[in-house]
Amino acid sequence: MWPDEALQSRSNCLIRVDSQVTSLSMPAEEQISRALHSCPTLCTHIGLKGLACLSTCNKALSNDVTDVLCGDPIGHLDSSLETARSTEQQQHYQAVAWLAALLLRTAPATAADVTERLLSLPDVDLECAAQLVAAGMRITFAQLLAAADSMVAGVEVWVHAQQVLAINTDIPTVVVAICCGDDHALVSNSQTSETWPT
Amino acid sequence: VNSSACVWIVLLHDLQDLNALSAETAGTVLQLAMNCSKPSTAAAAAYSIADATAAAARSLPAILQPAVARRLLLTAATRQHTEAVQQMVALPLLQQHLDAATLEEMLRQLLWDHHSTKILCQLPVAAELSTDSATELLLAAYQEYAYKAGRALCKLDATRQLSSEQIEDLLQLLMTQPADSDGCRTWVFWQAFFRLPGAKQLSSSAVVRLLRKAMSLRRSDVSEHLCKVPAAAEVSSADVASVLREAFATPADDEFDLFLKDVTQLPAFNQLIRAEVAQLLYAAAQHYSTAHETSDNAGLTSLCDLAAAEELSSEQVLLPLQLVVHRSDKCTEALCQLPAVEQLSSEAVAKLLQASIAGNRKRSV
Numbered sequence: 060m061w062p063d064e065a066l067q068s069r070s071n072c073l074i075r076v077d078s079q080v081t082s083l084s085m086p087a088e089e090q091i092s093r094a095l096h097s098c099p100t101l102c103t104h105i106g107l108k109g110l111a112c113l114s115t116c117n118k119a120l121s122n123d124v125t126d127v128l129c130g131d132p133i134g135h136l137d138s139s140l141e142t143a144r145s146t147e148q149q150q151h152y153q154a155v156a157w158l159a160a161l162l163l164r165t166a167p168a169t170a171a172d173v174t175e176r177l178l179s180l181p182d183v184d185l186e187c188a189a190q191l192v193a194a195g196m197r198i199t200f201a202q203l204l205a206a207a208d209s210m211v212a213g214v215e216v217w218v219h220a221q222q223v224l225a226i227n228t229d230i231p232t233v234v235v236a237i238c239c240g241d242d243h244a245l246v247s248n249s250q251t252s253e254t255w256p257t
Numbered sequence: 258v259n260s261s262a263c264v265w266i267v268l269l270h271d272l273q274d275l276n277a278l279s280a281e282t283a284g285t286v287l288q289l290a291m292n293c294s295k296p297s298t299a300a301a302a303a304y305s306i307a308d309a310t311a312a313a314a315r316s317l318p319a320i321l322q323p324a325v326a327r328r329l330l331l332t333a334a335t336r337q338h339t340e341a342v343q344q345m346v347a348l349p350l351l352q353q354h355l356d357a358a359t360l361e362e363m364l365r366q367l368l369w370d371h372h373s374t375k376i377l378c379q380l381p382v383a384a385e386l387s388t389d390s391a392t393e394l395l396l397a398a399y400q401e402y403a404y405k406a407g408r409a410l411c412k413l414d415a416t417r418q419l420s421s422e423q424i425e426d427l428l429q430l431l432m433t434q435p436a437d438s439d440g441c442r443t444w445v446f447w448q449a450f451f452r453l454p455g456a457k458q459l460s461s462s463a464v465v466r467l468l469r470k471a472m473s474l475r476r477s478d479v480s481e482h483l484c485k486v487p488a489a490a491e492v493s494s495a496d497v498a499s500v501l502r503e504a505f506a507t508p509a510d511d512e513f514d515l516f517l518k519d520v521t522q523l524p525a526f527n528q529l530i531r532a533e534v535a536q537l538l539y540a541a542a543q544h545y546s547t548a549h550e551t552s553d554n555a556g557l558t559s560l561c562d563l564a565a566a567e568e569l570s571s572e573q574v575l576l577p578l579q580l581v582v583h584r585s586d587k588c589t590e591a592l593c594q595l596p597a598v599e600q601l602s603s604e605a606v607a608k609l610l611q612a613s614i615a616g617n618r619k620r621s622v
Contacts, residue, residue, distance in 0.1 A: 182294075204282070207289035210332050215293050234286060237302075240295040 092123045111157050125165050132162050132169050133176075140176055147182075155180070156187040160194035170195065178202060181212035188220035197221070200230045203238075215239070280319040284329075287320070291332045291341060299338035303345045310350055317350065326354035334363035339373045346380060357385040361394065364410075368398045371405035378409045391415035392427055395450075402437050404446035411449035424455035425463045432467075432476050440478045451482040459483075461491040465500065468520065472504050477515035484519040494528040498537060505540035505556065509547060517556040527563065534565045535573040538592075542577030546584045554587045561591040571600040583612045 110124050128135050139158055143151040159177055162169050174196055177183070198217040206214040215238035221228055222235050230238075290302035309317050321329075330351060333341040342363070345351045360382050367373040377383065386394075391413050398407035410416055419427070428450075436443050450456060459467070464483055471480040483489065500520060507513070520526065529537070541557040557577075560566060574597040581588040592598065601609075 204285040204289060207292040208285055208328070210292055210335055212292075212336065213294045215289070234289065237286070237290050237298060238293065240293065240298050 092120060096123065096127070111154065125161060128158065128161065129166050132166050133172050136162065136173065136176060140180060143180065149184075152180075152183065152187055156183075156190050159191055159196070163191065163194040163196055167195070174198070174202070178206045178214065178217070179209070179211055181214075183213060183216050185216055185219060185223070188216045189223055192217070192220040192224050192226060197226065197228065198230075199228065200234070203230060203234075280316060280322075283316070283320045284322065284325040288325070288328055288332060291329050291338065292336060294336065296336075296338050296340060299333055299336065299341040300344065303333070303338075303341035306351070307344055307348055310348055321350055321354070323354040326351045327356065327359045330355060331359055331362055331366075334366040337366065337370075339367065339370050342367065342373055343376055346376065352380065352382075355380065355382050357382060357387070357390070361386060361390045364394055365397060368394070368401050368403040368406040371403065371409060374398075374403070374406040375409040378413055384414045386413055386415045388415045388418055388423065392419065392423065395427065396430065396434075399431050399436070399446065400434055402442070404437070404442055407446040408449040411453055417454055419453060419455040421455045421458040421460065421463065424453060425459060425467065428467055428479070429470060432470055432474050432479055436476075436478070443478045447478060447482045451486060457487055459486050459488055461488040461493075461496075464489050464492055465496045468500050469503065472500065472516055473507070475510065475512035475516065477512050477519065480516050480519040484523055490524050492523055492525050494525040494530065494533065497523055497525045498529055498533040501537055501556070502540055505537070505544040507544075509544060514555055517559075521555070521559040526559070529560075529563060529565055531565045531568045534560055534563055535569055538566070538569070538573070538577045539580075542580040542588065542592075545588050546580045554585060554591070557581075557588050558591040561595060567596055569595060569597045571597045571602075571605075574598055575601060575605055578609060579612070582609050589613070 110128065136155070136158055139151070139155045143155045155177075159173050162173050177191065177196065178198065196217075198221060203214065203218060218230060218235055218238035221230075222239055287302055287306070291299050293299055306317070306321070330342065330345055333345060346355065360377060360380065364374060364377055367377065391410065395407055395410050395416065398404070398410055464486060467483055468480060471477070471483060497520065501517075504513070504517065504520070538557065538560050541560055545554050545557055574592055574595050578589065578592050578598075581592070
């Protein structure tokens with residue numbers, strides 16, 4: 060059950076490279092699993108998209124992929140962010156979102172670094188943002204204002220995602236309304252008294 | 258005023274009484290709105306500043322510190338929120354904080370919108386832009402095909418202060434840049450450009466250098482204006498002859514005919530002497546003997562119309578005739594109207610007729 064043939068051939072190639080530690084009689088999944096752990100350049104070779112595919116094969120491979128990525132979580136995230144920034148392609152943004160969500164779920168200690176990096180990424184779409192907020196990412200009022208001050212395009216999407224998923228934050232309601240560009244919400248907000256953080 | 262602006266009025270007014278939000282935070286919230294992707298959100302924030310100004314909100318000067326004001330303006334421009342930009346620059350409170358560096362960056366972001374560009378170029382601070390900034394903006398506008406914005410940039414003091422040498426350098430550079438193939442669109446740019454004092458002061462030698470470049474790059478949109486600058490009237494007939502000789506040595510195409518029309522309008526063209534006309538006629542005949550039938554052959558026909566052409570010897574007419582007789586009716590006809598044709602030997606005429614028949618031409622000598 061392989062996600063695609065190209066991935067299989069790339070993996071086979073790496074397994075051959077790693078043949079000294081791999082017995083040919085092993086099942087394919089086990090070969091990949093060993094290769095993942097013993098060959099550090101594997102991630103670079105099959106790429107984030109390949110790893111994401113691998114992790115969908117079965118529970119054991121998913122754990123292996125997580126182990127490998129959590130060896131240098133921020134390093135992997137930075138390289139995928141660089142790809143997303145330079146190519147501006149939707150699939151690379153999705154790869155970033157997948158990796159960031161994985162890190163948020165499996166390595167909570169990285170949450171602050173992950174959040175900081177994603178907040179500086181321009182034009183994230185609502186779908187990706189919601190995926191990450193669902194994985195535990197939170198944006199505070201101070202972080203939001205700092206990102207807006209740095210002119211990060213489309214930074215309001217995080218507030219929108221938090222609002223869609225009904226997450227409680229310290230962001231004032233009127234600011235949420237500004238970020239969601241929701242004129243109706245703004246009208247109703249203007250009739251209630253606002254409390255502002257000092 | 259749209260509904261979201263109401264919130265901003267409330268926000269800014271409330272500040273005076275409640276003082277619940279620090280001026281710094283209020284500034285960054287405005288910045289947040291200006292940075293939003295939705296133009297209406299940014300516009301609403303801009304209108305709220307205008308409303309708060311009109312209501313003389315006491316807190317406003319504290320919120321709109323110089324650095325905050327500049328950041329708001331630059332952010333609105335970077336996010337391409339033209340309505341917010343136009344609204345904000347009209348407010349003296351914000352306008353007073355705008356400096357030349359911010360204005361230049363704003364212009365760079367908004368060249369695609371000629372209306373905004375025009376408004377920004379009319380601000381008092383626009384007078385502080387340097388000639389280097391003006392040159393770079395003009396180049397950027399041209400590269401972005403923002404010709405109407407380029408026209409607005411030509412009204413800047415700094416652009417008007419460009420020397421004729423700077424204009425020549427800029428023209429040399431602009432001609433090498435890709436341009437809209439629709440000459441009507443570049444025309445608005447060149448019209449404003451050639452009205453600049455520096456362009457009017459181009460020397461005749463600069464005109465010749467630029468004409469050569471325009472010819473080699475087939476930029477008839479530029480040559481049209483170049484041939485109308487004051488110093489174009491002072492270009493010598495020797496220079497015109499040399500430009501034309503170079504031109505005839507290049508392959509024929511549509512742009513070429515337009516370029517030639519401009520050059521033949523120069524006063525010095527009518528002063529070409531007999532020897533020059535003889536040489537050019539031969540070069541023109543060589544050129545048109547390879548041209549498409551659709552070419553209007555204007556280069557050769559205008560040469561035949563010159564007073565000096567009447568003085569040509571029969572040999573000087575025979576050579577070009579031999580080149581075109583089997584190729585171009587228009588050229589043949591023009592050459593046959595010259596007085597020297599009547600002195601051709603019967604032998605030469607017979608040969609020409611043969612060639613004409615071989616080329617299946619309707620016109621004969």
